[in-house]
Amino acid sequence: MKQVRFTMIGGFLGAGKTTTLARLARTYMSRDLRVGLVTNDQAQDLVDTMSLRAQGFAVQEVSGACFCCKFDELIARTADLEEAQRPDVILAEPVGSCTDLVATVVQPLKDLYPGRFRVAPYSVLFKPSHGLRILRNESAGFSPKAAYIFRKQLEEADAIVINRADELRAVDVQELKTLLSDEFPGTPVQLVSAKTGTGFDSYVELLDQDGAFGRKLLDIDYDTYAEGEAELGWLNSSAHLTSDTEFEIDPLLVRVIDRLRPVLATLGGEVAHLKVIGLESGGAFGVANLVSSATGTELSLASISKAREMDLIVNARVAVDPVVLEHEVHMVVREICAAHGISAEFRQSQSLRPGRPTPTHRYATAR
Ligand SMILES: Nc1nc2c(ncn2[C@@H]2O[C@H](COP(=O)(O)OP(=O)(O)OP(=O)(O)O)[C@@H](O)[C@H]2O)c(=O)[nH]1
């Protein structure tokens, strides 16, 4: 097997990892490189996998736990990609509530598979909506334990990549750069927009570097980490929608998020990321997102299509009881569908709080 560049892109829930993976994949493909992607989640029915596949990429997924706890499955899924796609580059997206990835994924990859993978610098995307408040030591809507995870993710990064340059004011960028260099001195900070591509030339250059990367091992308290993760209610639900008359896909997706926003606000649970994909049998698809309680609904990928039959998948990561989350999501989807003469049949639903991470490997010293 040829040696594959393994590039993992970290960052908190909703930071822009999937958008970044898609942009990087297109960049590498335009250089005639073959690319495979690996997604990861605590449960099945991943919006990210479906959205990336619908965009035409070769994607494998590890579901049921994070890469660190399912390391062997990560290796098996990359082997599937290697066999089928012969990729030059594998881009991997870990779960956004996961940290300690250098000790549990990067180091084992380097140590156990030196001939198979050439591991890229580990970059972590910075999510401004929650991150600015966390770095200012203000409440971001989560408990201090979730903020602890957010900080640990940045601490182990070879480079911190501030995302959403298209939205940030110059004054916020300046403040963020100051806060980041005070708290993580010596860590390079870049500014990008995964949406527009701003800053990606330098980002790709950074990811192409080889050297003493992936060596920042954390001193981390797994109790705090586990409790911070378990604060989040996790829901992956899929429904099949049918209607006698055609309905527009995109407004329906936006309506689901718009309606859930006040419902979740009433419950007092901060939204980490709420995403919904509509997949029509002919291949049309759209994605709508909400990345915090303080921001607005985004139609990140528009289908500009109508459907009579469609799969609707909701992935929600919100600081509320997962049973309540499931109930509210199902109610909202049913209500909206009923109002438009659409019948909605829920086929699969998993609601949970992430369990305590028990990594397959954990390196205490860097190789
Ligand atoms: N304005 C703007 N929006 C962005 C940018 N990058 C990502 N987004 C939006 O942010 C939302 C979340 O992006 P994703 O790429 O799904 O984030 P993620 O980190 O993969 O999220 P999880 O997989 O849930 O952890 C989507 O609505 C994206 O369109 C950006 O640079 N600018």
Ligand SMILES: [Mg+2]
């Ligand atoms: Mg994602």
